[in-house]
Amino acid sequence: MEKNILQKKLTTDDLRKIHLFSDLTEEELTKILSFSRHKKAGKGDILFFDTEPYFGFHCVLEGSVKLYKISGEGREHIVHIMCPYSTFGEVPVFESFEDVINDKAVYPINAASIEDDTEVLIVSAKPFLSFMKENTSICFKFLSTLSKRLKVLNNHIEGITLHDIKRRLAKYIFEEFENSKKRKAEIERAKKIKLKSTDSFELPISKYDLAAHLGTIIETLSRTFKKLQDENLIDVSGKKITVLDLKELKKYSQ
Amino acid sequence: MEKNILQKKLTTDDLRKIHLFSDLTEEELTKILSFSRHKKAGKGDILFFDTEPYFGFHCVLEGSVKLYKISGEGREHIVHIMCPYSTFGEVPVFESFEDVINDKAVYPINAASIEDDTEVLIVSAKPFLSFMKENTSICFKFLSTLSKRLKVLNNHIEGITLHDIKRRLAKYIFEEFENSKKRKAEIERAKKIKLKSTDSFELPISKYDLAAHLGTIIETLSRTFKKLQDENLIDVSGKKITVLDLKELKKYSQ
DNA sequence: CGTAACCTTGATTAAGATCAATTCTCGTGG
DNA sequence: CCACGAGAATTGATCTTAATCAAGGTTACG
Numbered sequence: 228m229e230k231n232i233l234q235k236k237l238t239t240d241d242l243r244k245i246h247l248f249s250d251l252t253e254e255e256l257t258k259i260l261s262f263s264r265h266k267k268a269g270k271g272d273i274l275f276f277d278t279e280p281y282f283g284f285h286c287v288l289e290g291s292v293k294l295y296k297i298s299g300e301g302r303e304h305i306v307h308i309m310c311p312y313s314t315f316g317e318v319p320v321f322e323s324f325e326d327v328i329n330d331k332a333v334y335p336i337n338a339a340s341i342e343d344d345t346e347v348l349i350v351s352a353k354p355f356l357s358f359m360k361e362n363t364s365i366c367f368k369f370l371s372t373l374s375k376r377l378k379v380l381n382n383h384i385e386g387i388t389l390h391d392i393k394r395r396l397a398k399y400i401f402e403e404f405e406n407s408k409k410r411k412a413e414i415e416r417a418k419k420i421k422l423k424s425t426d427s428f429e430l431p432i433s434k435y436d437l438a439a440h441l442g443t444i445i446e447t448l449s450r451t452f453k454k455l456q457d458e459n460l461i462d463v464s465g466k467k468i469t470v471l472d473l474k475e476l477k478k479y480s481q
Numbered sequence: 482m483e484k485n486i487l488q489k490k491l492t493t494d495d496l497r498k499i500h501l502f503s504d505l506t507e508e509e510l511t512k513i514l515s516f517s518r519h520k521k522a523g524k525g526d527i528l529f530f531d532t533e534p535y536f537g538f539h540c541v542l543e544g545s546v547k548l549y550k551i552s553g554e555g556r557e558h559i560v561h562i563m564c565p566y567s568t569f570g571e572v573p574v575f576e577s578f579e580d581v582i583n584d585k586a587v588y589p590i591n592a593a594s595i596e597d598d599t600e601v602l603i604v605s606a607k608p609f610l611s612f613m614k615e616n617t618s619i620c621f622k623f624l625s626t627l628s629k630r631l632k633v634l635n636n637h638i639e640g641i642t643l644h645d646i647k648r649r650l651a652k653y654i655f656e657e658f659e660n661s662k663k664r665k666a667e668i669e670r671a672k673k674i675k676l677k678s679t680d681s682f683e684l685p686i687s688k689y690d691l692a693a694h695l696g697t698i699i700e701t702l703s704r705t706f707k708k709l710q711d712e713n714l715i716d717v718s719g720k721k722i723t724v725l726d727l728k729e730l731k732k733y734s735q
Numbered sequence: 736c737g738t739a740a741c742c743t744t745g746a747t748t749a750a751g752a753t754c755a756a757t758t759c760t761c762g763t764g765g
Numbered sequence: 766c767c768a769c770g771a772g773a774a775t776t777g778a779t780c781t782t783a784a785t786c787a788a789g790g791t792t793a794c795g
Contacts, residue, residue, distance in 0.1 A: 298643035366620035389552035
């Protein structure tokens with residue numbers, strides 16, 4: 228089973244699923260494919276690291292990717308967790324066009340896969356910049372993407388600076404629970420089946436990564452899970468979280 | 482001295498100083514002026530608050546403005562401090578065009594003036610959106626603005642989550658010192674004069690605001706200033722900071 | 736010169752990190 | 766099928782940082 232043989236060839240249909248490219252024509256997508264490449268990554272594989280010379284922006288096709296910073300002592304803080312069809316590492320493209328052209332741009336953050344069989348698309352920045360000059364409509368998509376990201380970051384900062392860990396965890400669980408319900412409804416709609424309803428969901432990331440995302444460490448996370456459990460808001464069993472009191476959880480988390 | 486009489490009329494020259502509008506034609510600037518308004522604010526005056534219905538984006542013309550979040554207990558965290566000619570509150574414009582059109586957008590953060598005689602320009606979002614459809618070149622400016630902001634926020638998160646207060650303060654002082662040197666050089670160039678060289682600068686914001694920006698409180702900030710002073714890195718006298726050991730300060734701050 | 740806003744300093748407390756020791760879980764190979 | 770070991774998660778004891786509470790001191794300004 229040679230991996231290289233299995234590696235599928237990217238098509239314009241793959242690109243079309245990416246929000247950023249959703250309005251482009253077949254011809255435009257083919258153009259983008261011509262300066263893009265495809266990469267597979269196992270759990271923990273680094274896609275790029277902070278201050279590494281910039282090549283281009285990435286897009287998750289399969290699996291998930293964490294964007295994180297590391298302190299001098301090796302402590303990690305996960306700023307973003309990217310899911311399929313979202314782009315990342317675009318900031319340098321727009322921050323300074325000159326720097327990209329002159330190969331002076333660098334990645335502003337670390338990125339690593341957090342799942343096995345993660346697949347990403349890598350779009351080379353320089354040809355993309357000239358592409359964009361002729362296809363300005365894509366600018367609006369980027370503006371929307373970056374604006375949403377800014378809002379997420381704002382909320383992230385708010386959480387870290389103004390709420391304690393219990394609240395942050397409660398908020399994470401509440402939001403992840405709502406997301407899981409949405410995803411489930413999506414599947415039911417797409418496959419026209421009815422899934423059995425449940426108040427449980429699986430944590431999509433490891434507890435280690437969750438701690439690093441909430442700005443804490445795994446021991447504290449463990450204790451905080453227990454506190455929420457002791458208050459009968461949730462039940463924790465491995466990665467399975469059962470929401471016992473959604474109303475209270477929501478109230479508490481905001 | 483009636484304030485309304487003194488209030489000067491905005492001209493296209495005022496707009497031209499704003500990076501965002503720097504490439505626009507006289508005609509385009511006049512158009513923008515037609516749906517913009519001018520506002521004066523004293524120290525502490527609120528420009529908009531979190532979740533308030535969205536009207537449009539702002540730009541500092543004079544003075545400075547803080548963007549901040551507040552916790553349930555009233556603790557404040559300053560995410561950004563905006564200086565003249567920088568825009569803020571643009572995120573809702575791009576985050577969802579529909580929400581803006583349907584008057585469903587809200588401001589994502591609080592904004593207040595932190596100086597007396599602050600002046601801001603307020604650009605109405607709806608007419609601006611249609612303006613932008615015909616002037617897509619301005620998109621690139623916005624992309625650049627938002628990208629830079631994302632980078633700043635990333636660094637802000639990094640500081641808050643991975644560095645202790647002493648390091649954060651050292652970094653702030655180092656950067657502010659470098660800024661003050663740049664500003665001074667700028668003035669020398671513009672006015673063709675030679676200012677006497679110095680290792681001092683004035684804190685551009687109150688210590689209260691600085692604490693809220695560094696993610697701490699004023700008592701801790703005071704103690705941290707003292708620590709840096711005891712280590713002979715800086716000297717503090719009111720708002721005047723003298724850098725005694727720039728090399729060490731830089732080394733320590735990163 | 737009086738008072739309010741701002742800032743500093745000290746004593747105490749609390750949240751969460753660190754260190755250390757188990758326990759749990761799960762995949763692997765005998 | 767069980768034993769083993771590695772990585773993940775939990776739990777406890779202790780320590781550190783920074784927040785809180787409380788009291789003075791400075792400065793600026795009418």
